[in-house]
Amino acid sequence: MWAGIDIGSLSAEAVIMNSEKILSYAILPTGGNSIKIAEKVFQKAVSFIKNVSESDIKYVVATGYGRVIVPFADKNITEITCHAKGIHYLHPSVRTILDMGGQDCKAIRCDESGKVINFVMNDKCAAGTGRSLEIVAHVLGVELEDLGGMSLGASKESKISSRCAVFAKSEVLSLNRAGVPKNEIVAGVHDAITDNVLELVSRVEIEEDFAITGGVAKNKGIVKKIEEKTGLRLIIPFEPQIIGALGAALFAREASLQAYMLD
Amino acid sequence: MTGIFGGIDIGNRSINAVLIDDHNIILSSYSKFTQENAIIGAKHALNKAIELSGKSFEDLKVIVATGVGKKWINFANKKSSEVVCQALGASLLYPQEMTIVNIGAESYRAINVNERAVVTNYVENDKCAAGSGIFLEEMSSALGVDIEKAGEICFNSPRIEKISSFCAVFAESEVVSAIHRGIPIEELLAGVHEAIVERIASIVRRVKPNKEIVLTGGLANNICLKKMLQEKLDITIIVPENPTVVGALGAAIQAKR
Numbered sequence: 187m188w189a190g191i192d193i194g195s196l197s198a199e200a201v202i203m204n205s206e207k208i209l210s211y212a213i214l215p216t217g218g219n220s221i222k223i224a225e226k227v228f229q230k231a232v233s234f235i236k237n238v239s240e241s242d243i244k245y246v247v248a249t250g251y252g253r254v255i256v257p258f259a260d261k262n263i264t265e266i267t268c269h270a271k272g273i274h275y276l277h278p279s280v281r282t283i284l285d286m287g288g289q290d291c292k293a294i295r296c297d298e299s300g301k302v303i304n305f306v307m308n309d310k311c312a313a314g315t316g317r318s319l320e321i322v323a324h325v326l327g328v329e330l331e332d333l334g335g336m337s338l339g340a341s342k343e344s345k346i347s348s349r350c351a352v353f354a355k356s357e358v359l360s361l362n363r364a365g366v367p368k369n370e371i372v373a374g375v376h377d378a379i380t381d382n383v384l385e386l387v388s389r390v391e392i393e394e395d396f397a398i399t400g401g402v403a404k405n406k407g408i409v410k411k412i413e414e415k416t417g418l419r420l421i422i423p424f425e426p427q428i429i430g431a432l433g434a435a436l437f438a439r440e441a442s443l444q445a446y447m448l449d
Numbered sequence: 450m451t452g453i454f455g456g457i458d459i460g461n462r463s464i465n466a467v468l469i470d471d472h473n474i475i476l477s478s479y480s481k482f483t484q485e486n487a488i489i490g491a492k493h494a495l496n497k498a499i500e501l502s503g504k505s506f507e508d509l510k511v512i513v514a515t516g517v518g519k520k521w522i523n524f525a526n527k528k529s530s531e532v533v534c535q536a537l538g539a540s541l542l543y544p545q546e547m548t549i550v551n552i553g554a555e556s557y558r559a560i561n562v563n564e565r566a567v568v569t570n571y572v573e574n575d576k577c578a579a580g581s582g583i584f585l586e587e588m589s590s591a592l593g594v595d596i597e598k599a600g601e602i603c604f605n606s607p608r609i610e611k612i613s614s615f616c617a618v619f620a621e622s623e624v625v626s627a628i629h630r631g632i633p634i635e636e637l638l639a640g641v642h643e644a645i646v647e648r649i650a651s652i653v654r655r656v657k658p659n660k661e662i663v664l665t666g667g668l669a670n671n672i673c674l675k676k677m678l679q680e681k682l683d684i685t686i687i688v689p690e691n692p693t694v695v696g697a698l699g700a701a702i703q704a705k706r
Contacts (some may be wrong), residue, residue: 312618352578352617353555
């Protein structure tokens, strides 16, 4: 058995697989201690499989921004490479991936074998990241998970003119104070964020099939907006948050098999 | 004709009013840190300025509005751009060739003006909070410090804790985790000021600054910011006595024209 661990800025994921399939996975909020969370999320994923302990895992690959501090990892690989690998395993037809994470956003183009051809990344600015949605949810006093559903029910949409998450926060605050219905504000926020991320995707040039991954992919409002604006149907993996960890687990399997062959 | 002329500057965090007479003499100015409704705040500021000048509303001939909220001021006779108003206002105070660096809550700009108060070049940023007053506001609140005192607190800091994030959202998380690591607040604040100065210096360099800089806007009163910017650019920086009303002064000069 092999494991992939993805330590992101806001969440950590672990995927365990054998030579046939994904056996288990776990997702936890990263919190303040990245080393501890790596162990915790790994243990949790292992605990879902009967009669298996951590020592049964032969090879571990770490990815994500915290990949270098996973003490028990045999190797670490960038999240861009892992994302392409992971999505290719689940949906081999995908050529463009939009990964919307907690504190960054990336557009990745890959070839028919799941290898990265090109990518563009924004990790300098919070616009278009999960963090900016968290801020909006907080200002409006609603749950992050509810934003998608709220916006789908909106009959109108507020215009959010700021691109910057900090300025957008003030805009959202004053719209809310002015009594604009929350679902209209959220729909406006989704519209602004979608414009931001599509600009990023256009820089790698979208080729079908087009998939979305990362925590924000669970937001139905954003997904619908992207589909409307691109005219394409998005492929959403069964669990969009584990794609990086899945890619890492696939690399762990390859590395381990290679080592076996060399022996 | 002995009339008075009014300028109002509606910013994101403050509302300012200035009255001048027909010889460009400043009669009064009023400045308020506020986020209230633009029109109510503007009327209030104008009334206060009239009261301070000892004149009456009937003496007021023309009113010009500027700033981000100018469009809401329906009682203004004219609207004018922030850049032109900064240039006119600063040139009245310092009739010389200079570079105005105006740091507001949600925008900052570098403006080159010649000795006739004509704008020869300018660069501004109003798209991103990095380098703006809001950046300092967010960081001060994360550090539990009053924004008005932020500059004094870190002015003599022996060390600067570098802030590596560009974005205000990410910088906030960075600052919070640095507090947890036990980094002293003054060192963190010094790092926050350095980050702001970095952004502002980059736009100042883009206008190819003149020999002297006049610093205006809400952040001009921050002594640490002034010191760091002066060191970074190696250009003398002048701060007017009342740096937040320079835009409103420019608007009043426009009103007289």
